[in-house]
Amino acid sequence: MSQNPSVLHTVLDAVDIRALAEFYRRLLGLVYRPGDEPPGDPAPDDGDWLVLTRPDGTRTLAFQHVEHLERTTWPAPDVPMQLHLDLTVPDLAALEEHHARALALGARLLLDRSDDPDEPLYVYADPAGHPFCLFVAEPATEDLDHLVVDGRDLTVQRAGLADVPAIVGLLRDDPLGAEREVEDPEPYVAAFHRIDSDRSHLLVVVRDAGGEVVGTMQLTLLPGLSRSAATRLQAEGVRVSPSERGSGLGAAMFAWAHAWGHERGASLAQLTTDLSRADAHRFYERLGYVATHAGLKRPLD
Numbered sequence: 459m460s461q462n463p464s465v466l467h468t469v470l471d472a473v474d475i476r477a478l479a480e481f482y483r484r485l486l487g488l489v490y491r492p493g494d495e496p497p498g499d500p501a502p503d504d505g506d507w508l509v510l511t512r513p514d515g516t517r518t519l520a521f522q523h524v525e526h527l528e529r530t531t532w533p534a535p536d537v538p539m540q541l542h543l544d545l546t547v548p549d550l551a552a553l554e555e556h557h558a559r560a561l562a563l564g565a566r567l568l569l570d571r572s573d574d575p576d577e578p579l580y581v582y583a584d585p586a587g588h589p590f591c592l593f594v595a596e597p598a599t600e601d602l603d604h605l606v607v608d609g610r611d612l613t614v615q616r617a618g619l620a621d622v623p624a625i626v627g628l629l630r631d632d633p634l635g636a637e638r639e640v641e642d643p644e645p646y647v648a649a650f651h652r653i654d655s656d657r658s659h660l661l662v663v664v665r666d667a668g669g670e671v672v673g674t675m676q677l678t679l680l681p682g683l684s685r686s687a688a689t690r691l692q693a694e695g696v697r698v699s700p701s702e703r704g705s706g707l708g709a710a711m712f713a714w715a716h717a718w719g720h721e722r723g724a725s726l727a728q729l730t731t732d733l734s735r736a737d738a739h740r741f742y743e744r745l746g747y748v749a750t751h752a753g754l755k756r757p758l759d
């Protein structure tokens with residue numbers, strides 16, 4: 459069986475979605491998905507869909523505009539509670555697999571929009587009659603920012619599955635990586651899904667104007683109790699393509715990564731680098747990293 463569907467967020471219907479979103483944003487300490495913030499005057503605030511996330515970007519609640527909403531009379535049974543779950547799967551094959559599972563588990567099909575090329579989707583009633591949706595998630599690739607390095611425009615993106623071969627190519631194109639990486643793509647694809655499904659991780663690719671992957675790094679937010687409950691930003695798998703090295707791209711990637719971590723509450727950045735990488739040590743020291751600790755590793759057999 460492929461990976462189980464995951465809950466993307468819970469969707470609440472409302473006539474005034476801004477008012478409801480504001481209520482939950484304040485009550486739960488959430489933030490708007492970029493682009494969903496209240497528009498400044500005089501722009502109209504007339505969207506029909508808003509999303510709130512945790513500060514780390516994890517989706518939590520969405521709000522769907524409706525013209526009329528009959529208030530639930532709960533606990534009286536006349537008008538029941540109204541909300542629905544959105545469940546996502548990565549591709550069409552998984553959609554069909556989990557469609558069959560949902561029906562087998564007792565879901566009743568309410569809407570079949572599985573032939574929609576943009577968002578193949580089914581809507582069901584769960585056994586208690588609550589509607590829920592199962593659909594193929596939007597492509598995982600997501601523009602995060604633009605960098606100008608040495609006069610060139612580069613795009614910072616959340617890596618998608620299609621980027622995995624290029625990332626592994628960069629990891630391998632290195633004296634240490636050449637020894638460590640395997641030919642079989644399967645473990646990399648499985649690892650990609652584990653990383654991508656956890657919003658504490660961000661696998662980054664940097665693309666040039668032609669769409670080529672010229673840099674990568676994996677960022678992780680590590681919550682902790684020590685250091686007055688500091689959140690750490692951990693960087694791993696940092697690579698700039700050989701043709702781009704020395705252009706300032708590595709420094710620009712780290713400036714971006716530090717800002718990404720800081721915005722999400724990290725107060726300390728940390729990394730390890732092989733003792734043989736003298737150039738990389740110089741690079742990190744220039745970025746303000748200090749070798750205050752010894753990094754120890756051992757294989758787990």
Ligand SMILES: CC(C)(COP(=O)(O)OP(=O)(O)OC[C@H]1O[C@@H](n2cnc3c(N)ncnc32)[C@H](O)[C@@H]1OP(=O)(O)O)[C@@H](O)C(=O)NCCC(=O)NCCS
Nearest residue numbers: 696697698703704705706707708709731735737738740741
């Ligand atoms: C380390 C790395 C990410 C830096 O990115 P970059 O785009 O080359 O970095 P910048 O242009 O911003 O800075 C250049 C500095 O990077 C360092 N550097 C490390 N490897 C380098 C390389 N092969 N070529 C050029 N600079 C390199 C040097 O300190 C250089 O400064 P210098 O002028 O004093 O030599 C990149 O060179 C790389 O991918 N190297 C190979 C893999 C590696 O060491 N990764 C880090 C593992 S923890």
